[in-house]
Amino acid sequence: MGMYLIATASPLEWLLVILQVSLGLGTVIFVHELGHFAVAKMCGVKCDKFFVGFDIGGYKISRKWGETEYGIGILPLGGYVKMLGQDDNPGNITEQLKESQVSGESTIQTKEIVGPDGNKYLVDRRSYLAKSVPQRMAIISAGVIMNIIFAFVFAVIAFGLGVPYVPCIVSGISPGSAAYQAAIRPGDEIIAIDNLENPSFLELKSGVTLGDLKNGVPFRVRRAATGKEKDILLKPKQSGDEFARVGIVSPHALRLIKEMPTFEHSPAASTSEKFLGEDEIIKVNDHPVADYREYLAHLVQNIGKPLDITVRRGGIAPLSNRFGPREGGEEITIRVSAKPLRRLGLVMEMGKIVAVETGSPADNKGIQAGDFIEKVEAVETASAADPTAPDPFADPLALPALLRQLAEDTGQVRLLLRRSSASEDGRQKTEPIDLSLREPTWLEIPQHANEPVSIPALGIAYRVLNRVDNAIPGSPAAQAGLQRNDVILKAEYILADKKKKQIDPVEFGEDGKHNWPAFIQSLQHHPPDTKVKLTFKRGDEEPRETILQAEATKDQYVAERGFAFAPIKRIRIAQSFDEQLQLGLKETVHSLGMVLRFLGKLGTQIPLTALGGPVTIAQVAGYSAFEGVGKLLVFLTMLSANLAVINFLPIPLLDGGHMVFLAWEGIRGRPASERFVVAMHTVGFLFVVSLMLFVITLDIGRLFGIG
Numbered sequence: 001m002g003m004y005l006i007a008t009a010s011p012l013e014w015l016l017v018i019l020q021v022s023l024g025l026g027t028v029i030f031v032h033e034l035g036h037f038a039v040a041k042m043c044g045v046k047c048d049k050f051f052v053g054f055d056i057g058g059y060k061i062s063r064k065w066g067e068t069e070y071g072i073g074i075l076p077l078g079g080y081v082k083m084l085g086q087d088d089n090p091g092n093i094t095e096q097l098k099e100s101q102v103s104g105e106s107t108i109q110t111k112e113i114v115g116p117d118g119n120k121y122l123v124d125r126r127s128y129l130a131k132s133v134p135q136r137m138a139i140i141s142a143g144v145i146m147n148i149i150f151a152f153v154f155a156v157i158a159f160g161l162g163v164p165y166v167p168c169i170v171s172g173i174s175p176g177s178a179a180y181q182a183a184i185r186p187g188d189e190i191i192a193i194d195n196l197e198n199p200s201f202l203e204l205k206s207g208v209t210l211g212d213l214k215n216g217v218p219f220r221v222r223r224a225a226t227g228k229e230k231d232i233l234l235k236p237k238q239s240g241d242e243f244a245r246v247g248i249v250s251p252h253a254l255r256l257i258k259e260m261p262t263f264e265h266s267p268a269a270s271t272s273e274k275f276l277g278e279d280e281i282i283k284v285n286d287h288p289v290a291d292y293r294e295y296l297a298h299l300v301q302n303i304g305k306p307l308d309i310t311v312r313r314g315g316i317a318p319l320s321n322r323f324g325p326r327e328g329g330e331e332i333t334i335r336v337s338a339k340p341l342r343r344l345g346l347v348m349e350m351g352k353i354v355a356v357e358t359g360s361p362a363d364n365k366g367i368q369a370g371d372f373i374e375k376v377e378a379v380e381t382a383s384a385a386d387p388t389a390p391d392p393f394a395d396p397l398a399l400p401a402l403l404r405q406l407a408e409d410t411g412q413v414r415l416l417l418r419r420s421s422a423s424e425d426g427r428q429k430t431e432p433i434d435l436s437l438r439e440p441t442w443l444e445i446p447q448h449a450n451e452p453v454s455i456p457a458l459g460i461a462y463r464v465l466n467r468v469d470n471a472i473p474g475s476p477a478a479q480a481g482l483q484r485n486d487v488i489l490k491a492e493y494i495l496a497d498k499k500k501k502q503i504d505p506v507e508f509g510e511d512g513k514h515n516w517p518a519f520i521q522s523l524q525h526h527p528p529d530t531k532v533k534l535t536f537k538r539g540d541e542e543p544r545e546t547i548l549q550a551e552a553t554k555d556q557y558v559a560e561r562g563f564a565f566a567p568i569k570r571i572r573i574a575q576s577f578d579e580q581l582q583l584g585l586k587e588t589v590h591s592l593g594m595v596l597r598f599l600g601k602l603g604t605q606i607p608l609t610a611l612g613g614p615v616t617i618a619q620v621a622g623y624s625a626f627e628g629v630g631k632l633l634v635f636l637t638m639l640s641a642n643l644a645v646i647n648f649l650p651i652p653l654l655d656g657g658h659m660v661f662l663a664w665e666g667i668r669g670r671p672a673s674e675r676f677v678v679a680m681h682t683v684g685f686l687f688v689v690s691l692m693l694f695v696i697t698l699d700i701g702r703l704f705g706i707g
Contacts (some may be wrong), residue, residue: 012481020629021621024076024472024636026052028147030367032643033079033144036139038404040083043135046126065092085127100646116671133666140658144644151591156584158633160574164323165200168193169251169568171292174447175454176355177247178216178234183358184248186442187293194218197588201250201567203590208236209243210597213605217246224293239450249447252292253323254564256311258428265527266562267337268309275334275563276313280326281309283333292565297441302403304557305337323569336561340552342396342530343524345475345481348516350396350526351463352420354452360459367460370420378402379412396453397520398466398556400444403457407437413458445518449506453517464516466508468536476548482536490542491519493526507508523550524558587634591641599645613695615703652684673697702704 030052037050044256046067051060053073062071065629073079085606104557110122112131123130131139168190172181193199193207194217211217216235223230236244243574258277262269269275285308298307315329353371356363376393393399406413411435440456456462468486502528505566507518523532532550537543574580598606612620617639624635648656657680665671 009121018622020625021618024625025617025621025639026634028636028640028643029053029598031146031150031640032143032647033081035142035144036081039142040081040128040140040148043131043139044126045131045139046084046087046124047081048084049080051081052079054080083128084124085129114236114670116673116677117357117698118670122577133662137659139663140655140662141648143654144648147640147644147647148588148592151637151644152588154633154640155497155587155637156580158637159572159574159583159587160577160580161630161633162571162572163626163630163634164569164627166202166567166686167251167570168201168204168248168432169197171247171252171689172249172447173442173444174245174247174451175444177245178417179247180444180454180461181357182232182234183230183360184221185224186291186296187291189222189224190219190248191222191229192218192220204248205243206594208234208246208699209606210594210601211236211244213238213244216298238605239497241609243607243610244605245448247447251568252291253568254295255566256281257566260564263284263525263562263564265525266560267339268562271334271336273332273334275309275311277444277456279311279313279332280307281563282312282331284308293442295472296443299559299561300404300441300443303404303559304555305339306338306472307561308333309336309561309589310334319572323571324377339524339561340554341520341556341558342528342550342552343475343520344534344548344550345394345472345477346488347469347472348397348469349465349469349487351452351465351514353460353462355461357459359459361438361457364460365433365435367415367433369418371422371495372418373415373462374430375416377414378406378410379414382422387452389627394469396462397517400453400455400457401556403437403455405438405439411437413437418602445560446521452514463514464513466516476551480546480548483538483545485538487537488534489537492533492535494533494547496527496529496531513595515529518588528552577678587637588641591638592645594638595642595645599649608694608697611695611698613692613699615696615699637683651687652681653688654684658686 008217025555027179027601033050033052037047040047048067049069049071050074050119051062051071054075055062055071055073056075059074060071062069063069109125111125112120112122113129115121128139141658168189170184170186170190172177172186173184180480185666190204191198193204194211196203196207199207208217213236216233217233221230221232222228234246236242236246256275256277261275261277261279281289281295282589285302286421287298289295289298310327310331310333313331313332315326317326318435319458350373352369354369356369372414375391393402403413415433415435417431417433419431421429435458437457438459442456442458442462443456446453448481452461452463466488468477468482468488469485469651470484471482488508490505490507493503495502505517507513508515508519523530528550530550530553531547535543535545572583574583602608604608621635621639647654648659650656650660652661661672661677671677
């Protein structure tokens, strides 16, 4: 959503956001250095400089008041306080001693200290080195403490102004996922995750990403159908370098996105009267719809029929909820045609069942993951079926729609099931099972690569393999000569418009890449003149290539009509100052905990590519600022928490590294040897520089779409 806001922002809005972001990021750095500066002054240390940013090459804006030069450096990547006898490089202890050392006998202005070599030195009493270990620890830790304090201050102010957030209302479920198996439905709301009450959708994502993959994450769900609450334990799944997921899709409002109300080449974009940004769908076929769940039910029930969509255009949102339904305006009804499914004419082989939904018809009959469907028949025609006629249920991609229709007609189906468990003689059992189908009012569409196909009428999800079962006679695939047992290795989109960005090819088969359903799903979103180059293998022959033009089917349809829905938004605002303090404290503690959990799982559960550098920070800050000052302040709370935790890691160059050296000095009675300090500093320097180069490279890759 932030991308759309930025794309349509006026120059004045851009300028305002840049000023807000610059002020916010500058404040985070300023308060950190202010902490060091203030405590150093309180401890009597002479401070020569106090800078936000680095004055590389002497480029700066500065002014001297008293003994301290205050300024802003040209390189805005941090800041520093220059104290007498202190250097951020602890290996420069000799230079620090020389700077601090005074000649002559001990006076009230001098102090005797012990150097790393065990010798005694007479230094200026106002130098950093003249202060006790506890005082120097206080000076070093003050920056981190100030960041935590101001994280809390930012959050308190934010919840006084109001913070927009996307609630955890479900708009869709990924087939086969943990949420799918727990029978979570569109319209259900996640009202707690772990110990976090009323989480935002962003908090849900981070809670799942950092959750316990082995033992699961506790959820409390309010069911849309009954209003009842239920505690559910969901086990996130992680694949490769991707983040862990439970399969919940973010919530959709019925308001169309201002900048892009419909998707190109869709039925919604091809109507005689155009839908406009911020139109709000209020009726389908003259039936009022209050939310996305009710809208979805009409889509499913009328999947192959045109729909009369009534929208409210204009109107005013109530002052109490600027994101809520509008009142007044004009009601306009526009007919939207059905959307035929476009395919290549390939029927792929069905794989094993990989998930069964709790409480579904399949679950009630004892069907389990690992079972394999040999055959599907309508009960009343099973005994009279013509064995020579084409099997209408043999296509695993068409099966969900056929059984949905069968649920409306007879409601009965027979499965010939090969069980995953063996019989007493060690052979796999095959048995017929009669089931009563349910009539689903929701969709279960593969959202990501490697997701299975599901049958909502049964409550099962199964793989679709990349091996051809047959090519439909007369189809593009049959005309190209594809045949049974050919194995599809890769699919590449060939766009007619060469100016458009080319799409990465889809690979199949290797390392469990069961991507055929996701490929067919993505094909529906490309222009009708898009061609597909398939790479396939026949037996032991060398791989072949063929180019196909997808064709619209006559009896299969896509339920979605091409509307681009804005997310549901709410405002979290405190009703009293006490509540502001409570919400601010909760947000600060949560942000600190998230940083610690993120670092603890970095490189294992969290891929290193999830890190972001200064460009990413500026981008996210910009997106937040476009959503209001409250949202920006909450982001700065998180950023301050990040800075506090990361700066206190025991890494030389960072505040935490200085604390380690000071602790060693306190225990030993003198500073660590210069050789040891220099060696550790070199390691820390190389680590920090390497990390900066790595995250900046990631930033550049994201900025230009590389990788």
